[in-house]
Amino acid sequence: xxxxxxxxxIGEDGIAKPGDPVSSAVAGPDATGERHEPHEPxxxxxxxxxxxxxxxxxxxxIDGPFRRFKWAMMIVTLAIYYITPWLRWDRxxxxxxxxxxxxxxxxxxxxxxxxxxxxxxxxxxxxxxxAGLGLFLVTSAVGRAWCGYACPQTVWTDxxxxxxRFVDGDRNARIRLDAAPWGAKKVARRGFKWSLxxxxxxxxxxxxxxxxADAPTLFGDFFAGEAAFVAYVTVAxxxxxxxxxxxxxxxxxxxxxxxWPRIQTAMLDEKSLVVTYKDWRGEPRGSVxxxxxxxxxxxxxxxxxxxxxxxxxxxxxxxGPQVGCITCALCIDACDKVMADIGRPxxxxxxxTLDDCEREARGExxxxxxxxxxRPRTIAYFLIWGSIGLALLFALGVxxxxxxTVSPDRNPPFMLMSDxxxxxxxxxxxxxxxSRPRDMEIAIEGLPGAMMxxxxxxxSDAAARQTVTVAADQIETVRGYVMVPEGTxxxxxxxxxxxxxEQRETDTAETRFSAPGDE
Amino acid sequence: xxxxxxDEATGTETVGHEWDGIEELDTPMPRWWLWxxxxxxAWSLVYVVLYxxxxxxxxxTDGVLGWSSRGQxxxxxxxxxxxxxxxxxxxxxxxxxxxxxxxxxxxxxxxxGAAAFKVNCVQCHGSGAAGSQTxxxxxxxxxxxxxxxxxxxxxxxxxxxIRQAGHDATRTSLMPPFAGVFTPQxxxxxxxxxLSLSGKAESGPVGAQIYADNCALCHGPQxxxxxxxxxxxxxxxxWLRGGSREAIARQVIDPKLGMMPGWGERLxxxxxxxxxxxxxxxxxxxxxxxxxxxxxxQVDETP
Numbered sequence: 143x144x145x146x147x148x149x150x151x152i153g154e155d156g157i158a159k160p161g162d163p164v165s166s167a168v169a170g171p172d173a174t175g176e177r178h179e180p181h182e183p184x185x186x187x188x189x190x191x192x193x194x195x196x197x198x199x200x201x202x203x204i205d206g207p208f209r210r211f212k213w214a215m216m217i218v219t220l221a222i223y224y225i226t227p228w229l230r231w232d233r234x235x236x237x238x239x240x241x242x243x244x245x246x247x248x249x250x251x252x253x254x255x256x257x258x259x260x261x262x263x264x265x266x267x268x269x270x271x272x273a274g275l276g277l278f279l280v281t282s283a284v285g286r287a288w289c290g291y292a293c294p295q296t297v298w299t300d301x302x303x304x305x306x307r308f309v310d311g312d313r314n315a316r317i318r319l320d321a322a323p324w325g326a327k328k329v330a331r332r333g334f335k336w337s338l339x340x341x342x343x344x345x346x347x348x349x350x351x352x353x354x355a356d357a358p359t360l361f362g363d364f365f366a367g368e369a370a371f372v373a374y375v376t377v378a379x380x381x382x383x384x385x386x387x388x389x390x391x392x393x394x395x396x397x398x399x400x401x402w403p404r405i406q407t408a409m410l411d412e413k414s415l416v417v418t419y420k421d422w423r424g425e426p427r428g429s430v431x432x433x434x435x436x437x438x439x440x441x442x443x444x445x446x447x448x449x450x451x452x453x454x455x456x457x458x459x460x461x462g463p464q465v466g467c468i469t470c471a472l473c474i475d476a477c478d479k480v481m482a483d484i485g486r487p488x489x490x491x492x493x494x495t496l497d498d499c500e501r502e503a504r505g506e507x508x509x510x511x512x513x514x515x516x517r518p519r520t521i522a523y524f525l526i527w528g529s530i531g532l533a534l535l536f537a538l539g540v541x542x543x544x545x546x547t548v549s550p551d552r553n554p555p556f557m558l559m560s561d562x563x564x565x566x567x568x569x570x571x572x573x574x575x576x577s578r579p580r581d582m583e584i585a586i587e588g589l590p591g592a593m594m595x596x597x598x599x600x601x602s603d604a605a606a607r608q609t610v611t612v613a614a615d616q617i618e619t620v621r622g623y624v625m626v627p628e629g630t631x632x633x634x635x636x637x638x639x640x641x642x643x644e645q646r647e648t649d650t651a652e653t654r655f656s657a658p659g660d661e
Numbered sequence: 662x663x664x665x666x667x668d669e670a671t672g673t674e675t676v677g678h679e680w681d682g683i684e685e686l687d688t689p690m691p692r693w694w695l696w697x698x699x700x701x702x703a704w705s706l707v708y709v710v711l712y713x714x715x716x717x718x719x720x721x722t723d724g725v726l727g728w729s730s731r732g733q734x735x736x737x738x739x740x741x742x743x744x745x746x747x748x749x750x751x752x753x754x755x756x757x758x759x760x761x762x763x764x765x766x767x768x769x770x771x772x773x774g775a776a777a778f779k780v781n782c783v784q785c786h787g788s789g790a791a792g793s794q795t796x797x798x799x800x801x802x803x804x805x806x807x808x809x810x811x812x813x814x815x816x817x818x819x820x821x822x823i824r825q826a827g828h829d830a831t832r833t834s835l836m837p838p839f840a841g842v843f844t845p846q847x848x849x850x851x852x853x854x855x856l857s858l859s860g861k862a863e864s865g866p867v868g869a870q871i872y873a874d875n876c877a878l879c880h881g882p883q884x885x886x887x888x889x890x891x892x893x894x895x896x897x898x899x900w901l902r903g904g905s906r907e908a909i910a911r912q913v914i915d916p917k918l919g920m921m922p923g924w925g926e927r928l929x930x931x932x933x934x935x936x937x938x939x940x941x942x943x944x945x946x947x948x949x950x951x952x953x954x955x956x957x958x959q960v961d962e963t964p
Contacts, residue, residue, distance in 0.1 A: 194689040391693070398691055553789030557944065560805045560897035562859075567802075567944060597942060598764070623944050628898070 199456035206475025227352035236614030347380025393455035422503035562628035774939025822923030858884035
């Protein structure tokens with residue numbers, strides 16, 4: 143390890159070795175003097191390095207409770223992803239019967255019994271806030287559990303690593319194949335593996351588009367070549383991104399691309415559960431043989447490196463918590479297996495809080511796990527998270543499915559008719575959020591003598607109340623003409639819209655009637 | 662001052678700057694990132710060759726593909742025209758009297774007419790079609806029509822225009838100027854009588870006699886107007902050029918007569934049909950039922 147090299151060298155003689163590139167500005171006697179404390183290491187340059195070569199991670203197969211949990215999570219998350227678009231939900235003849243549908247063309251979002259219109263996007267915003275707070279909650283309680291088990295990047299990387307194992311064999315075989323020169327056999331293996339990658343990528347991208355249209359129809363259209371162009375483009379892009387991110391980028395995404403590790407490392411504290419190596423118990427490392435000779439000196443870690451070999455991101459957990467650790471706990475499985483084999487207690491690498499590690503190191507009893515989960519911070523997150531959820535549910539429960547908005551014509555503001563009466567024009571938008579056509583009554587309140595007709599109701603049928611049929615799940619735009627007798631003054635009034643069904647939902651919109659002399 | 666040093670915990674070099682004791686690690690970037698960066702540079706070069714990129718004195722370099730935003734607009738417009746072709750075709754076949762029966766087609770005609778109105782008509786009639794009393798451009802929103810307010814009459818007016826010299830079919834009429842014909846007292850009496858038609862003044866025998874002798878022929882004995890001649894109604898609340906005593910007297914002495922181009926020469930029949938539908942939809946459009954009372958305007962009932 144680099145830092146060990148550096149500090150060792152400094153520890154030996156305190157000055158840079160000849161031949162090492164040394165900055166004269168810092169290594170010279172003048173430069174070191176003033177600003178830096180004597181305990182700081184002397185300054186020197188590492189060889190200039192423009193980039194870091196990516197190291198291929200060949201993680202070894204391991205079995206254990208966490209591995210089985212990961213399998214379960216993979217099955218559950220992939221099942222949710224692939225099955226959801228095929229679920230049906232009866233909404234009557236006027237709405238799609240797909241349980242989860244993001245209908246971009248008609249700007250409707252269906253999720254089982256809930257239907258969201260664009261103007262209600264705050265529900266989606268609320269869900270996103272809940273998702274964010276949910277991550278905070280999970281992080282403060284169980285660390286990076288999202289990263290380790292449920293994140294799509296983790297799930298798909300896991301899937302692709304199983305493909306690697308299926309095609310090329312386990313860790314050692316894969317390392318050998320990587321190092322082997324390109325020959326017919328290697329080309330064939332790589333071709334087979336990458337076509338599997340592509341197939342997975344295609345299935346991944348293919349499932350994605352099913353959320354945006356009727357799944358069975360789109361599925362048929364897609365293979366008949368009749369789907370929308372954007373569907374093919376989306377599938378192509380997602381096939382490529384899955385192929386690249388899952389097949390090749392893998393842990394690079396977590397380490398370099400994803401913002402979450404940075405945020406989560408900032409959110410973790412010494413009371414959060416993390417996967418950690420108990421160095422007080424493991425160090426100094428020594429093989430079983432060495433430990434038999436000198437049991438007092440050596441710790442439990444036999445330096446078998448199995449924890450490194452099984453790690454899907456290729457890190458060494460024994461260096462401590464780090465940004466590359468997604469806390470998938472496969473190293474716990476590996477270490478527990480080794481400890482069982484050599485007859486030492488499990489849990490050299492384990493889920494623990496850093497506080498508990500210190501406590502254990504001092505020989506005290508670790509605190510019960512619920513104390514790590516239930517503490518003011520997690521409870522506060524949970525209460526905020528829950529109250530937002532309740533507020534959303536409440537808003538969803540009391541929202542009206544009938545709404546009216548009105549905008550008066552301003553050009554011209556009023557119209558003198560030949561008999562001296564005054565007419566104003568309004569654009570009314572009646573919103574019917576039920577999945578069936580509804581009759582709605584528009585009534586004028588607070589404007590005496592007003593008569594109303596519209597672009598579809600003839601003037602001869604003008605009345606103070608009119609009934610308009612609004613199609614299922616639609617907004618009906620009504621151009622309304624309101625006429626009052628000569629001499630009526632300008633004034634505010636109200637349009638009241640009432641649904642003429644058993645719900646009798648009602649909504650009002652206040653607006654102004656303009657008349658001559660109203661400036 | 663650059664003070665590069667190696668960070669003890671990570672073994673990585675710092676960038677050499679220090680802000681209140683905070684230093685930044687100079688972590689080498691991953692190789693794929695560098696390749697991505699080079700790829701974007703290569704992409705930008707390809708882009709510069711393919712698309713308009715470098716601004717020159719008059720315009721930017723053309724690019725090998727010959728793409729331009731103007732060309733793209735023209736393409737999109739032609740696609741839009743193509744999309745409207747069906748509607749226009751149906752509109753060209755339907756007689757305008759039948760248009761109100763097809764509410765969907767009517768709605769599309771109104772929408773198309775609204776767009777055409779914004780281009781061709783707003784210069785005089787105003788963007789809200791409210792016209793101008795001072796300039797004598799009629800308001801198209803109300804229920805007063807000089808030459809008729811059903812779809813067919815509106816279409817006729819649009820096609821042939823008003824008082825277009827040299828056009829036989831244009832709507833035309835003339836009001837003679839009465840400058841110097843009446844004494845001021847007679848003029849006062851006449852204005853009183855005209856206002857009395859809509860109940861805004863008391864009429865006297867002098868004014869009534871002058872009106873009967875000079876005006877009733879065109880404007881009607883009760884001031885009901887005459888659509889065949891485009892003679893405005895005088896017994897309603899709407900005044901084309903103002904309803905004040907001065908405005909009425911001015912119009913009697915030196916009448917100003919409105920003109921409108923015949924759009925039949927400038928616009929295609931479908932656009933005119935759509936314009937007629939739009940103007941009819943503004944709130945004052947008349948049914949054929951009322952028009953049918955006027956035998957001069959034939960309603961074609963054959964589909």
